[in-house]
Amino acid sequence: MNNLVVAPIVIPLITGAVLIFSPRRLSFQRWVSVASCLIGLVVNIALMHRVWNQGIQPFYAGNLPAPFGITFVADLMSAAFVTVTSVTALAVLFFSIYSLDEQVEQSYYYAAFQFLLVGVNGSFLTGDIFNLFVFFEVMLLASYLLISLGGRRLQMQETLKYALINNVASSFFLLAVAGLYRTYGTLNMADLAQRISASDSNGWLSAIGIVFLVVFGVKAAMVPLHFWLPQPYFAGPTAIVAFFGGILTKVGVYTILRTFTLIFVEETAWTHGRVLLPLALLTMVVGIIGAIAQTDFKKVLAFHIVSQIGYMLMGIAFLTPLALAGTIIFVAHQMIVKSGLFLCAGAAERISGTTDLKEMSGLMTTHGGLAALFFLAALALVGVPPLSGFFGKLTLIRAGLEAQRFFSVALAITVGLGTLFSMIKIFRLSFWGEVRGERRLSRESVEYKRMMLPVGALVVLAVAMGLGAEHVLTYAQAAAEQILDRRAYVAAVLPGIGLDLGF
Amino acid sequence: MEVLAAIAVGIVVACSAYLMLTREIIRVILGSLLMGYGINLALFMAGGIKTGGPPVLTGDEVGAVTDPVPQALILTAIVIGLGVFALLLALGYRTYQETDTDDLEELVG
Numbered sequence: 069m070n071n072l073v074v075a076p077i078v079i080p081l082i083t084g085a086v087l088i089f090s091p092r093r094l095s096f097q098r099w100v101s102v103a104s105c106l107i108g109l110v111v112n113i114a115l116m117h118r119v120w121n122q123g124i125q126p127f128y129a130g131n132l133p134a135p136f137g138i139t140f141v142a143d144l145m146s147a148a149f150v151t152v153t154s155v156t157a158l159a160v161l162f163f164s165i166y167s168l169d170e171q172v173e174q175s176y177y178y179a180a181f182q183f184l185l186v187g188v189n190g191s192f193l194t195g196d197i198f199n200l201f202v203f204f205e206v207m208l209l210a211s212y213l214l215i216s217l218g219g220r221r222l223q224m225q226e227t228l229k230y231a232l233i234n235n236v237a238s239s240f241f242l243l244a245v246a247g248l249y250r251t252y253g254t255l256n257m258a259d260l261a262q263r264i265s266a267s268d269s270n271g272w273l274s275a276i277g278i279v280f281l282v283v284f285g286v287k288a289a290m291v292p293l294h295f296w297l298p299q300p301y302f303a304g305p306t307a308i309v310a311f312f313g314g315i316l317t318k319v320g321v322y323t324i325l326r327t328f329t330l331i332f333v334e335e336t337a338w339t340h341g342r343v344l345l346p347l348a349l350l351t352m353v354v355g356i357i358g359a360i361a362q363t364d365f366k367k368v369l370a371f372h373i374v375s376q377i378g379y380m381l382m383g384i385a386f387l388t389p390l391a392l393a394g395t396i397i398f399v400a401h402q403m404i405v406k407s408g409l410f411l412c413a414g415a416a417e418r419i420s421g422t423t424d425l426k427e428m429s430g431l432m433t434t435h436g437g438l439a440a441l442f443f444l445a446a447l448a449l450v451g452v453p454p455l456s457g458f459f460g461k462l463t464l465i466r467a468g469l470e471a472q473r474f475f476s477v478a479l480a481i482t483v484g485l486g487t488l489f490s491m492i493k494i495f496r497l498s499f500w501g502e503v504r505g506e507r508r509l510s511r512e513s514v515e516y517k518r519m520m521l522p523v524g525a526l527v528v529l530a531v532a533m534g535l536g537a538e539h540v541l542t543y544a545q546a547a548a549e550q551i552l553d554r555r556a557y558v559a560a561v562l563p564g565i566g567l568d569l570g571f
Numbered sequence: 572m573e574v575l576a577a578i579a580v581g582i583v584v585a586c587s588a589y590l591m592l593t594r595e596i597i598r599v600i601l602g603s604l605l606m607g608y609g610i611n612l613a614l615f616m617a618g619g620i621k622t623g624g625p626p627v628l629t630g631d632e633v634g635a636v637t638d639p640v641p642q643a644l645i646l647t648a649i650v651i652g653l654g655v656f657a658l659l660l661a662l663g664y665r666t667y668q669e670t671d672t673d674d675l676e677e678l679v680g
Contacts (some may be wrong), residue, residue, distance in 0.1 A: 198644055201597055205651045216665075224666040225678040228596065231659055235603045236591070238655075239610045242648055246614040249641060 072118060073127035073142045074191040075111045075148050079104055079469060082181030091176050098165050101178040105158045108185070111153040119147045120543075124190035124550070124560035126195065134195075135259040136564045141195035141561055144547035145396055149322060150402045151193050155529065156314050157185055163411050164307040166518045167418050172217045172305060180217075184210035184311070191319050195561055197248065199257045200323065201241050204287070208234050215304040226303040232334035233296045240317075244279040248554045249278070258441050261330050261554050274339050277305045277332030281324065281343065283378030288320025288379060288488050291351040294374045298358070301370040304412030309366065314407030318399050321380045325395065328384055329551045329559040336387055345385035349479050351379030356486035365413040365423040365498065368490055369406070372449070376402050382480065383464050392548035394513060399539055401456040401533060405448045408526035412442040415519045416498060425494060430503030435511055437497045441523050446491040448530040451484055456533035459541065577617050583609035587593045596663045605657070607652045612643045618642065 083104035086099055119125055129138040142150075161181065168177065187207025194200050208231075216227035249255055251272060252263045264273060282293065289297040297317070301309050323328060324344075332339055339495050355375025362368045376398075383395030415438055420428035432439035448455035451462075461484065468477040509516045534541055550556065580642030583605060618641035627637035667673050 198647070202647065202651065204657065209654060209658060211663065216662065219665065219669065221669045224662070224669045228659075228662050229678070230665045231655075231662055232591075232599060232603055235655055235659065236606065239606045241602070242607075242610045242614055245618040245644070246610070246641075249614075249644075250617040253638075255640075 070125050070127045071138050072111065073125050073193060074114050074129075076108060076115065076154070077140075077186055077193065079108050079111065080182040080185040080189065084179045084186065087182060088176060088178040091174050091179070093232070094170065094173055097173070097178040098161075099283045100159055101182060102158070102165075104182065105154060105161055105185075109151070109154040110159060112147070112154050116144075116147040116151050119144055119343055120170065120546075124557060126561045128441070134552055135254055135438055138199060139195035139256055139258075139561060140193045141258075143557070144543065144550050146192040146322075148396065148400060148543065148547065149179070149318070149403075150189050152403045153185070153188055153192070153315055156311065156403055156526070157181075159411065159526050160307055160311040160314075160407060162522040163310070163414065166515050167307050167414055168305060169218070170178045174500075175217050177214070177217060180210045181308075181311075181439065184214065184476065186210075186317055188315055192322060195257050197257060197260070197327075198245055199409060201238070201245060204241070205238060207316070208238070208321065214308045215300055215312070217308070218305055220266055220303070223303045224302040230296055230300040235288065237283050240279060240368075241283045244276055244283060245278045247279065253439045256561075257326070257330055258558045262558045262562065263329060264334065264526060265554070269334060271335065272484065274333060277328070278343065278472055280332070281339075284320045284323045284327070286320070287317065288324060288377050288381075289351075289374050290320075290377060291316050291348055291354045291374065292347075294377075297374060298370040299366055301373075302366050306366065306423075310407045310410030310414060313369065313405045313410050315499070317373055317377060318380075318403055321377060321384075321395075324381065325384055325392070325399075325551070326330060326448060329387070329392070330554055330557065333554075340385045340387050344381060345473075345476065348378050348381035350378070350477060351375070351381060352479065352483045356483045358489070359445065359490045360486060360493075362498070363425050363493075365425055365428075366410070367372050367415060367423075368425075368494055369409055372409075372487065372490070373406060375408070375487065376449075376479055378483070379461070379464060379480060382476055382478045383467065386467050386473065388467050388471055389545065389548045390463060390470060391467035393541065393544040394460055394467050396544040396547050397456075397463060398460035400540075401448070401460045401530065403531070404526050405445055405456065405530050408445045408523055408530065409449060411519075411523045411526065412438060412445060413522065415516070416442075418519065419507055419516070421508055422504050425497035427502035427505045428498045429505070430499075432499040433503050434507055437511070437520055438523075439495075441520065441527050442499065443495065444527045445523075448527075448534070450488045450491055454531075454534045454537070456537075458466070458534060459537040463541065463544075493530060542545055550569065572620050575617055576612060576620070578617070580609050580613045583612065594675050596667060596675060598662050599675065600656070600659045604652070604656050607648070611648055611652075614641055614645050614648065616641075641660075 125142045127140040129365050190203030212231045219275050285293045358371035359368050383391040450455045451457035587602045587605035590598045618638035621637050624637040626637045
């Protein structure tokens with residue numbers, strides 16, 4: 069009875085299929101999707117609880133044994149990410165109800181959102197490289213639809229570019245899958261890990277690994293493959309961009325985290341140290357320079373996504389238990405805080421009718437609650453103790469010092485200052501100063517209060533993650549040790565097969 | 572045979588790269604479709620080619636069977652490709668309607 073493992077995929081799938089038949093019955097659409105997300109959240113917490121108590125949970129579709137059938141695997145890391153995703157999804161859904169135009173909501177918005185969740189949860193839980201491709205495509209198709217809803221000129225042209233770039237990346241994904249299958253004759257991750265440790269590929273494996281890095285790097289917005297990100301994130305509806313900014317790029321990071329700890333570990337000095345680490349540092353620096361140069365609320369945040377991806381990749385490149393624990397905390401923290409910040413941008417846009425920072429100054433005078441929530445979320449992003457960002461960064465930096473990567477650590481701290489600078493810039497330009505520009509929603513309006521609810525929930529969660537850092541760190545360290553213990557992963561997914569192969 | 576297939580993959584991908592470097596939306600979309608086809612052929616080759624080897628186990632001779640997994644994989648990839656292509660065409664047409672141009676140079680920024 070491991071059906072709990074596929075429940076995070078099946079629940080949104082059924083909900084999406086139901087919702088697609090009645091796009092115009094809005095209250096039905098809204099409450100069914102919120103109810104589905106709530107059920108999903110409960111199920112995900114139950115899954116996390118079970119993985120914590122009973123170890124890695126595999127699920128074999130149709131009861132076919134592992135290397136032959138379709139396998140789903142829930143370990144501590146994926147269970148945690150799925151849970152944080154459902155929290156974020158719930159907040160974004162609430163925000164969508166009160167911030168989107170009805171016309172957008174009626175254009176299959178809620179159905180597409182559920183299918184997006186299918187893709188994201190599937191990517192987190194799959195135990196098979198080809199199914200990862202399938203779930204990526206589910207996720208991408210839904211994302212093309214969601215980001216183009218509304219159909220303004222800028223949106224259409226940016227969605228087209230976004231779709232084309234991701235389509236080319238998907239072709240490369242298939243190419244890498246072909247290489248992997250030709251070499252090892254399997255696509256099951258556990259089976260791959262076991263066969264790889266049993267043979268020496270003379271560098272061929274690392275070559276395939278780099279193709280995968282390119283594919284996942286496009287999804288994760290790793291420099292120099294980040295160029296597609298800021299424009300569509302600027303053009304799309306802010307509610308949905310909040311989910312994209314929080315979750316979609318992290319799916320790319322998760323896949324790198326999974327494959328570069330389980331499969332592509334043959335020449336870590338080269339793949340992690342010489343390729344991934346410089347790219348990670350470059351990602352941090354390029355992202356923060358972009359963020360400092362922008363004066364648009366959404367564009368600053370979009371460039372920040374790129375910069376923060378750099379920290380996560382740096383943790384993966386160090387490849388120590390502590391660094392991976394830091395990466396896991398950082399990913400979870402970013403999912404919550406980044407979505408919260410984008411929702412703040414969405415609320416500010418709804419209030420002032422613009423996202424240009426200079427056109428909306430004085431928001432603190434008219435809407436103090438939004439200013440306070442943004443301030444807390446921004447501090448959490450920068451990493452001020454005791455908020456969630458601090459412990460993620462602290463763990464990463466401690467891991468860097470232990471691994472004696474002093475240059476990387478120095479750069480990470482410097483980039484943190486840049487983050488602080490650009491957050492202060494947003495606060496100074498749009499929240500401080502004299503009241504300028506129009507105000508479409510008053511502080512007393514019901515719409516404004518309801519929009520603050522999901523933002524407030526995410527900020528409270530960020531604060532709670534910081535205050536309960538001890539528990540978060542314990543969980544993340546257990547998760548990191550679990551993903552580094554490849555032998556246990558293989559033993560859990562392929563019972564009785566991988567044990568005698570001496571690794 | 573596999574060498575020939577490899578050359579064919581190269582030609583198809585080269586054509587798709589050429590199409591994707593042009594400026595018209597429809598050509599770029601066709602180019603990305605063609606790239607998918609080229610890569611599907613490469614994926615097909617990942618199982619190897621055997622003369623007269625059906626992908627079904629009929630007798631006891633395991634050696635005479637062609638590996639069916641890559642064929643199942645490209646079937647999936649073709650179906651997904653169809654869906655993505657339909658969506659890309661619709662997206663390209665809507666972009667053309669909104670912007671009154673099919674020249675990508677005019678869609679910068």
